[in-house]
Amino acid sequence: MDTPKYRELGLTDSEYELIVEKLGREPNDVELAMFSLLWSEHCAYKHSRKLLGKLPTDGPRVVMGPGENAGAVDVGSGYAVAFKVESHNHPSAVEPFQGAATGVGGIMRDVFAIGARPIALLDSLRFGELDSVRSRHLLDGAVRGIGHYGNSIGVATVGGEIYFEEPYEHNCLVNAMCIGFAKTEDMVRAAAAGPGNSVVLMGASTGRDGIGGASVLASAELGEGDEAKRPTVQIGDPFEESKLLECCLELLEKGLLVSLQDLGAAGLTSSAGEMASAGGVGIEIDVAKVPLREADMEPFEIMVSESQERMLAVVEPARVEEVRAICEKWQTASAEIGKVTEDGLVRILRDDETVGEMPVEALVDGCPLYDLEPAEPEEWIYGNRATLEAGASPEEELLSLLSSPNIASKRWAFEQYDYLVGSRTVRRPEQADAAVLQLPEAGNAIAVSIDGNGRRVACDPYLGTIDAVLECAQNLACVGAEPLGLTNCLNFGNPEKPAGAWQLDQAVSGLADACNALGVPVVGGNVSLYNEGPDGPIYPTPVVALVGELPDPEQVAGSGFARDGDAIGLIGPFEPSLAASELAKQRGELKMGLPRPDVEAVARACEIVRDAVRAGKLSSAHDVSDGGLAVALAESAIAGGIGCEVNVEHLRERGAQPEEALFGEGPGGFVVSGERGALEELGATLLGKVGGDRIEIGAGDHSLGVSLADAASAFHSLPAQVEPEAS
Numbered sequence: 001m002d003t004p005k006y007r008e009l010g011l012t013d014s015e016y017e018l019i020v021e022k023l024g025r026e027p028n029d030v031e032l033a034m035f036s037l038l039w040s041e042h043c044a045y046k047h048s049r050k051l052l053g054k055l056p057t058d059g060p061r062v063v064m065g066p067g068e069n070a071g072a073v074d075v076g077s078g079y080a081v082a083f084k085v086e087s088h089n090h091p092s093a094v095e096p097f098q099g100a101a102t103g104v105g106g107i108m109r110d111v112f113a114i115g116a117r118p119i120a121l122l123d124s125l126r127f128g129e130l131d132s133v134r135s136r137h138l139l140d141g142a143v144r145g146i147g148h149y150g151n152s153i154g155v156a157t158v159g160g161e162i163y164f165e166e167p168y169e170h171n172c173l174v175n176a177m178c179i180g181f182a183k184t185e186d187m188v189r190a191a192a193a194g195p196g197n198s199v200v201l202m203g204a205s206t207g208r209d210g211i212g213g214a215s216v217l218a219s220a221e222l223g224e225g226d227e228a229k230r231p232t233v234q235i236g237d238p239f240e241e242s243k244l245l246e247c248c249l250e251l252l253e254k255g256l257l258v259s260l261q262d263l264g265a266a267g268l269t270s271s272a273g274e275m276a277s278a279g280g281v282g283i284e285i286d287v288a289k290v291p292l293r294e295a296d297m298e299p300f301e302i303m304v305s306e307s308q309e310r311m312l313a314v315v316e317p318a319r320v321e322e323v324r325a326i327c328e329k330w331q332t333a334s335a336e337i338g339k340v341t342e343d344g345l346v347r348i349l350r351d352d353e354t355v356g357e358m359p360v361e362a363l364v365d366g367c368p369l370y371d372l373e374p375a376e377p378e379e380w381i382y383g384n385r386a387t388l389e390a391g392a393s394p395e396e397e398l399l400s401l402l403s404s405p406n407i408a409s410k411r412w413a414f415e416q417y418d419y420l421v422g423s424r425t426v427r428r429p430e431q432a433d434a435a436v437l438q439l440p441e442a443g444n445a446i447a448v449s450i451d452g453n454g455r456r457v458a459c460d461p462y463l464g465t466i467d468a469v470l471e472c473a474q475n476l477a478c479v480g481a482e483p484l485g486l487t488n489c490l491n492f493g494n495p496e497k498p499a500g501a502w503q504l505d506q507a508v509s510g511l512a513d514a515c516n517a518l519g520v521p522v523v524g525g526n527v528s529l530y531n532e533g534p535d536g537p538i539y540p541t542p543v544v545a546l547v548g549e550l551p552d553p554e555q556v557a558g559s560g561f562a563r564d565g566d567a568i569g570l571i572g573p574f575e576p577s578l579a580a581s582e583l584a585k586q587r588g589e590l591k592m593g594l595p596r597p598d599v600e601a602v603a604r605a606c607e608i609v610r611d612a613v614r615a616g617k618l619s620s621a622h623d624v625s626d627g628g629l630a631v632a633l634a635e636s637a638i639a640g641g642i643g644c645e646v647n648v649e650h651l652r653e654r655g656a657q658p659e660e661a662l663f664g665e666g667p668g669g670f671v672v673s674g675e676r677g678a679l680e681e682l683g684a685t686l687l688g689k690v691g692g693d694r695i696e697i698g699a700g701d702h703s704l705g706v707s708l709a710d711a712a713s714a715f716h717s718l719p720a721q722v723e724p725e726a727s
């Protein structure tokens with residue numbers, strides 16, 4: 001028996017029956033294609049939307065929140081900062097270069113769609129272990145794709161993270177984030193308005209690339225033979241996007257657009273439908289007026305194509321010619337392809353023939369939302385192999401951690417990116433725990449950090465997600481920034497499976513509780529589900545990004561020790577544990593369970609460090625993260641090019657064993673350096689002092705000492721593991 005077409009497009013039997021009920025008839029091919037895309041997991045969030053209602057979204061500085069193309073917060077003097085993070089996971093697993101490149105292009109369009117000029121990019125990447133040829137291939141392609149698009153369009157890539165874990169072997173994660181800057185009065189929303197207004201398509205012509213991407217690639221598990229899905233990966237052109245960006249910003253500055261929406265997943269279907277839904281109106285599109293790069297395209301192909309570098313605008317009829325003249329000035333193609341209506345329908349024409357007609361409510365908001373059926377797994381559901389020999393000395397453990405792909409310097413990657421273009425970057429990658437961008441127009445600066453540790457979330461989805469938010473907040477505190485808003489990208493496995501549903505439910509609850517405790521609103525985000533391969537699901541990986549404000553970028557402390565003789569101290573409620581740590585991973589000892597952090601105490605520590613950095617009381621500030629206190633101390637020494645002599649035995653009083661004191665992980669710890677009196681005034685626990693060419697750490701019978709040169713050599717050893725010829 002042949003498989004029904006609607007099943008091939010990702011719809012279930014009950015969903016198809018509901019479509020028939022809403023239309024009062026069976027859908028034709030155009031309508032079926034459009035419903036399959038907008039009712040896909042990628043567009044409808046049908047397994048996550050109910051959960052997302054837990055998240056706090058209001059705040060005094062929120063300018064735009066969830067539901068817009070990007071979130072935005074007020075940074076004063078009439079300016080706002082827009083930001084969002086999104087995934088391009090499945091396309092990147094099939095074609096890493098174009099998948100990552102178009103992920104960057106798509107997130108930038110989300111930002112300039114609301115009238116903000118992109119000023120910075122960050123990325124969060126996950127791959128399998130580096131002894132895998134496939135993982136090295138995906139890594140190489142994704143890093144090149146990010147650099148190609150960002151460098152070509154002239155937007156600085158200022159930070160990010162890369163992790164390597166076996167569960168990402170078949171399903172890598174490529175999450176891209178964009179920061180934009182705008183005059184608040186120039187910003188625009190996506191809602192269509194004004195029946196009779198024209199709909200204008202701007203940018204690249206429409207082809208068959210990307211057809212079905214949201215349903216074929218992004219809303220199903222990846223399996224064997226997915227190279228055949230390569231045609232559904234979009235092809236990007238950063239130079240076309242650069243012209244489109246400038247064109248759109250000039251149009252918005254001159255007040256010529258009623259609304260603006262980018263064409264991302266589901267192409268014209270989603271952009272037209274979502275604009276109509278947001279404005280409570282109808283919309284009519286004539287596919288015969290859409291500029292094509294392939295002349296024989298069918299109406300359904302035109303409506304669901306995900307060709308890149310396209311924007312859809314609503315324009316008053318009297319201003320269409322002026323809009324098109326500015327498009328011509330920027331060498332950006334444009335076409336008047338439809339109009340806003342008042343009948344609440346999405347109507348698709350080909351010349352004078354109606355080829356599709358659907359209620360906006362049914363198409364955009366009619367998809368059923370599902371209740372999850374979560375069940376906590378009874379045991380650890382992921383494999384893990386030991387890579388560190390038993391009986392290793394503390395020195396060997398430290399050097400092994402410093403050379404771990406998850407901890408070692410990623411300079412080889414960020415040196416492929418232009419992180420200075422635009423002249424706003426104050427602290428480049430590895431100089432500080434968060435990227436810092438100056439905003440002279442507003443008279444201040446912002447800091448941004450992006451973080452997530454899937455291994456910790458796998459061990460406890462609720463507490464691991466809280467840890468990720470706290471890590472981001474600590475990174476901002478290290479540069480003197482106060483959080484203004486959070487965006488997220490929730491990367492999870494199959495929500496229809498009990499364990500996957502439990503991970504997603506617990507993580508969203510943790511995200512909500514952490515944001516409420518810190519008083520930080522969630523202004524937008526993205527959900528990416530069905531990240532599974534033949535060997536099982538990825539680690540549940542909520543990636544969170546915080547944007548914060550700081551008054552004076554000149555006062556930012558770096559993460560590296562700066563002055564010989566400075567005192568070194570530890571600030572915060574740091575209670576180290578080997579649970580889910582990098583050392584536990586290397587020993588093959590991962591299992592479920594994490595200690596519960598004192599969120600309020602961590603928040604107080606963030607405030608202490610933030611105020612001290614702003615007051616210029618610290619020479620350096622660095623949070624304790626992957627690898628624990630010993631690694632944090634070594635990283636500060638390596639970054640500053642100067643050694644240290646410290647003792648961490650005081651952590652025994654907090655219940656830590658010597659090995660936990662050295663390599664245990666957990667939120668709440670800051671390694672700081674400065675004048676002894678200043679550290680005492682801040683309530684820091686004094687550890688020792690800066691100086692020499694060695695890293696000496698006293699920890700009872702686990703004391704260790706290594707030369708700064710050996711530590712630096714281990715920390716910068718990663719390029720040898722990712723050489724292109726190895727891929």
